Amino acid sequence: MVHLLCLNSGAKIVALLRFNEQLFLKVLREYNVVNTIMPPYFGVRLCKMNPRPDLSPLKFIMFGGSVMDPATQAEVQSKYNVTVAQVYGMTEMLMTMGCDYTKPTPLGSVGQPRRNVEVKVVDTQTGQALGPRQEGELCFRGPMVTRGYYDDPAATAAAIDADGWFHTGDVGYYDDDGFFFITDRIKDFIKYKGHHVPSAQLEALLCRHPAVLEAAVVGVPDPLAAELPRAYVVLKPGEPVSEDQVAHFVDSQVSDHKKLRGGVVFIDRLPRTAAGKISKKLLIEELNKRETTVTTN
Template structure:
């Protein structure tokens, strides 16, 4: 890592692996490369270890040879539907065996792939389809609204019919000329915790750079067992890990949604050694009673929102594995990370990845800050988004004139260039001129043995600006009072961080599809309580 003090910009190392010529051809050739290892006995039966497994679909499995054939089928069918390079293919799905062929088939035809959350309400769906303007929408489950908002809607049953009629022989479709490097390959929706989702452009350059870094650092190539993704297909982590697993020729299990019992069962069935999940899922695993057996799992990577050091330490101790916070967001891909040979200390999200520039700026002045000073994380580099699809205003608000993407995440780096993420700017609570980090209060509440989930927001107050209020879900069958929790926190934190807004109990916290707490709903609830 290059760490010059004069400009306070931290730079990742060079990447020694050149960019592939084109994303579609590179991925398709990788499927062919790994498919060549398959023994075909007899000619219509493909025999090899599976590379994609779908536990929620009865354990359906795909080999690389099958993925190659199904992706070619998708490319041919999209052409028959009149889809052209640069058009958008929207896919309403949590995941499943259709997802990877649809993704790769889109790349082969130069189409922009746009998976989105099928659980969006009608207003969110109108907004998302409004900026996507898809040529075709493929839906796992039908909705009348899709028909009204899109010219052509294709069901998953029709996609399955494409697959059942495809040839077993390896297809070699004509791959469209590689699109411009900075044009979008994928559009993914932001989590929408503070408003309507935005369409994040993930460019061909960004994904090619991801593959180059993955090759340079041998990501997943060392893994002897399987990797599990218990996350929805519209998360950026799924897009990244699909490409990295194809690059490495490794097996990945795709669950679509986190299910504790299914997760525990397939760990041993498929020798899962590593997984990635939201902090919410990790907290639930840690609080399960009786304590589950996570063998043979060796590592859990947490993504999507901060997870406190004490929770990581608890999980490591309880389950005898490595628990790490991985920093990433749809807009910046995998720009901070530790490495297998140079792991980051507990609580750190690692150092800058190759080709990435990072700085921490004062949230008021924009001045670049030195080590140990907390501010907003800003990123620049080939893996960083070029902006939001059909939304120039949002793009201009997030990316400054010098090309720095402002994340809205608060953190700092130490003298060794290791980064730590502490909160979101919008989640800071303002009390008498002091900034109160909600993540710290949530971590404190989770230390209480009765607390299953916790979220802290500010409630309006004319004298102090805001008061910290906690919304808490308690463990089933456990009794605890609001006063007890307020007192518990007061003993753990400084005076300005005390829960002066009180504690409110809920049956469950509102969450986005990415597992993040929907704090906008909690703020609205808190404001309504004050107004009443």
């Protein structure tokens, strides 16, 4: 959709087949890129790069594809003197949410509903509509929302209810002024002793640690608790920190049920999709293959 809007306005587009950090920085300079969109993890890296790269003439950055914590958004904006916004969208919905970037928008917000769009936040267990600052699943209804999935009635029925509401699977809330905030994905919730533990919140805390480059938190099976939160962490090169120290950094800042009882594991890299998102599905598959290989040997 962003590409279509650029084409419609006559803007030049420089597209990368895959997100590559060094190539991205090179393209910024060579093509004098003014506006860009990038995955949130690169925002974290920009904050920790030393020496700091020159992003001029860049003026506007949109972060999208996954959750970015407000602290990182503010830090990128301050360090690089650019306007930073978070955007939200799905293939199934066209321009249902947006910001007027000429007016103040709360940090972390993905904006307000567009015209002709209905939005509600519902309890993930009961489906009951929730009020301001109550976290639940985002649901949309309107002419720009898909009518269903081609030749897949089961998937359509699972996503669109009898009243025409499309259930996104994204968790968030709206404030008293109608600004929406995305906090996690339902499928990424970790279930610990009846509690829903938001992995995105733990990942944001991990990335605030000065030694951590990036992190992914997943649930590991446990016979008593259902799942235990475990963090897979990529460190900045040469950082003298232990896994226990990183775990304590997070555990000291969260409620008891959110603690990293599954531990912290240092790894060399996190698998990504072509769009630059961390793929927890691929991460779990890789780890399962590694454990199977070790067991077999």
